[in-house]
Amino acid sequence: MAEVQLQNVRQVFRRSGGALVEAVADVSLSIRDHEFVCLIGPSGCGKTTLLQLVAGLLPVTSGDIAVDGVAIAGPSPERGLVFQRDSVFPWMRAIDNVSYGLKCRGVDKAKRLDIARAYLRQVGLADVERSWPRELSGGMLKRVAVATVFANSPRVLLMDEPFGALDYVTKLQLHQLLLTLWGQYRPTVLFVTHDVDEAMLLADRIIVMKGGRVADDRQITLARPRTVESLALSEAIVHKEVLLRHLGLGALVQDGTAQP
């Protein structure tokens, strides 16, 4: 439920050896309300850094980032982030993890547990609310992480290659879960991935990054829900071929007609 504006964002950081690295060179983007944007690109292109900047975990070197016209100032539950690595706190039970953000904001115990329970039910984990994270599988832990973020009613949902470590079946199940929640709660989504198929399945808009800059910005107007059939349409294939070329995988493209 929010517009995200990036204006001439630049981010430079110093490596431990002393070298200066420009992770994000000059990015200006305008993301519309409720849009599902996928950020795609080769390793080291700056997509994860950009996400962390929008999250407020890193300060920008120069440029502006604003949500609905208000400049961001540090991390906040209104810009929820689902991490690449496992972020579920191992020393808290599942339900305590989900209600953590609410606890930090002072919501009283009974109420926040109710809210947490509702979200756990929505992600299909109603009967493991008292479990320790060590007892849960990788897919279940991701569901807990998703429930945790949604429990804080984020206006912007940031996702950093969240399903990369999961097996094929679990990943596809979580895609469906994510799309359901997105349809219901309508946050604006910025989803980082290097998986072209994943981006084609999820996104309204795919932004390609290379060398810290935006290299391409493509609207995906395929109808939802997207199926095996709709992803085999020629329109979809063209998008996929262009994206593969951007990632340096042009050898997989059959003919040379689709140019980036």
Add this chain to the structure above:
Amino acid sequence: MSRAAIQRLAGAAVLLALAGLWQLASILFPYESAPGEPMVPGWQIIVTHTFLELADYWPGGFGVNAVAQGGARTYAGAALAVLSNSWDTSLRLYAGLALGAAVGLSAGLAVSWSKWSRRLVALPAQILRTFPMMALIPMFQLWFGATFLGMTLFVAFAVGVIFFTGTVNAVGNVADVYVDCARTQGASRFQIYRSIILPAMFPELRSSILLSLGMAWTAVIAAEFLGAQTGLGQIIVFSQYFGYVDRMFVVALFLLLYAAITYALFERLSRRLTEWMPRDHGLGGRDGAR
């Protein structure tokens, strides 16, 4: 028989074998450190005479006269001697342990609050860690005397250094993803310390705690070796001057028993705090996929 049972049986067998070797040594090496005092006293001596002889260390009271003043050696005297000296040693140990842990942990947490203070302190703390601790006892005695205070403070210092460096390291090793996740959920700095950093660092802190248990016992024994008036360590050293190896042996056994109790107590206490931990090892290196 289960694996664990076999191991326990084997352990007991080996210890028995050691006891047998000791007996063999007492026969093969009948040298005496002093007239009537064998260097390697056989079990027959240890079991019959030695405990009674410990009554020598009871300074009198509770209706039992001191041997030094002409009283007879009694089991009551011996028991009292063991009890009172055990009490003295244990008090110094646990007081020093508690003090050192509290100060070391708080100082470590305080220093870790800011990145700058952590970097400032890193090198001096590392050097302090490699310092030959035991060599400092004479200084502590010069400063505070060979008293309860002096010895407790030394134990506290030795333990505190381990806790301090351990805490700073453990806080630094808390995975960034947990702190970041808490930040994005709106947690304040204080909330992050309380609900994220403290539990997350416990697995690593655990090894520091175990280390400091051993260090505390070493420190209190060492301090008592060097001029204490009471305590089990003092009895050992005093006996050593006269070559009473059998007394040294019995008192040492008591010390080992108390040390074992300390470790067992810790195991009990930490069990509750670690019920969330995965069975094989602690945190770190997990990436969501199992």
Add this chain to the structure above:
Amino acid sequence: MARISSGASRLQVDPLGIVGLVALIALWWALSRFHIVSQLSLPTPDGVAAAIAQNFFSSSYLAGYHLGEGGLAANLAYTIVNVVVALIVACVVGVTLGFVSARNDLVRVLADPLMLTAGTIPILVTAPFFLVWFGVSRSAQIALLILYDATIVYLFAQRAATNLDPTYAAAGRTLGAGEGRIVVDILLRGALPEVFGGIRIALAGAWGLEAFSELLGAPKGIGRIIQAMSADMDTQMVFAAIVALAVVAVAFDVATGAVFGFATRWKRAARL
């Protein structure tokens, strides 16, 4: 990502750390110089440094305490020799036993109760026994240190051998390596980092243990100096001896760290 500039040469030591160290020494100096703490309790750093310099290679002052003509250096040498000799012996015993016990159940069943019990007791308890058995001699120190070092090295060697992923040995076998080669090329080298870690830990504790053992009774050594000087309330010399020993301990720690690090440079460095 675009590299904007190349960094300065990689510094091993954090400059802020040195600032912290200098600040600590400055605090020490101030406390003593301005008599906030009495100079009898806390001699000045420059006083201690002077004492070290004056008495290092020869010292008639120390000779007066029956500590030999060689000053601090000679006594330091005694201490260092004891620590190094004991460590070498303990490594041979501990590593061999540790590795063998990891692969051979019988040895493990025999060695574990011994080494693990010895590992949990405060080794200091045995010091007076060695004094009685060996008298006030070098052997008492070395025996104590061997016991201490060996139990630590054994534990680390056994753990290292056990933890080494069996995949490596299996891969070696499929490539045609015989048992002997597997032990030397794969097991030994793969377990080396962890074993080195144990050796460094043992070494760190050995200095204090050796000094204390000398305090209890020894013909020479830094501990003996500490004992004699503290009996006479010469805190400046006590500090001098402790500082000299600490410098040696730190120097050895840094040196072994560098050597071991180089020998195991194939292992990815731990996250800073």
